[in-house]
Amino acid sequence: MSDLSHSLPPPRLRSLFLLCFKIGILSFGGGLTGWLYQGFVLQQRWIDEDDFASSLAISQMLPGANVVNLVICMGEQLRGPIGALSCVVGFLVGPFFAVIALCQVFDALAGFALLPAISDGVAFAAMGLLVVMCIHGLRRAMRFPPSVAIVVVTAFLVGVLEMPLIPVVLVLAPISVALSWRRA
Template sequence: MISPVPASPPETPRLRSLFFLCFKIGVLSFGGGLSGWLYREFVLSKRWIDEEDFSSSLAISQMLPGANVVNLVICMGEQLRGPVGALACVLGFLVGPFFAVVGLCQLFDALAGYPLLPVISDGVAFAAMGLLIIMCVHGVRRAMRFPPSIITIAVTAILVGIFRFPLIPVACVIAPISVALAWRRI
């Protein structure tokens, strides 16, 4: 009988690898859906971070002030390589887009009169929405392992999405309840 070989933990990525992966994602992404792309690269492709850690980092990133995906790359970089890893990820993520936005603004100004420009923008936005839906499906699958989390998701979605309650007060009420429920399962 052959005993299974335990999976070895993935190697700690080099700072250069973190920088260039975040640079690639930052430069090639348009219209949102970045958390889906980060999930695919950091969890599925490179296996640097497991699903549980990614989901926790994503949740924290969404609660912090600032852009969610910037917060997310900072969290993942810090988790993988400490403060220097966080710096490598955020610089890689933002340096390319900074220059790309300046260049694209110039290009959009030059092409403003062409009717094809809004069509292209819509197509890119729809692709980003698809990535966001993938992230939602993964999140719900993870939440189904703990039924109270499904109730938390549903109540939050109903209060904010249907009844149009402001997000911050809803989060301030629901988050402590959700944390208490999760704490009880430990």
């Protein structure tokens, strides 16, 4: 963790739970990683950008839902196993009941013409948060030019040449780690 994170007292379990509950209940339609970045890094400043990026990378390598893995990683980093539990319960309990309720609402409003526009608006807001997170990540990557090269090569191989992501990552990840290791 950064010096900033060490100088601040760890967040209370209640605060972790409430932030994760708020993000879990308000962020339907994707963009959860962006909301987590906004809450943990930009608003609360509990975790710095480097620690968030590391937690995100780890969470994407683990089996299961990336965002659930991410809240577990950040909760554990901030308050240990009980912090991880607080974050994951806060993150999942609201959406669990909200999905059941929304299913009933969507069934009742199925003929309402404005419903697609509302759900599109929520999805576009989530995409905007994801773009902001990508911009911050690129700014962070610009501090170390070889990381920009890894990003560009990955985007080209997967996005343009349509190569499968897993083999690309299996080849480029060790190169990226070696470059970062030499830097440290």
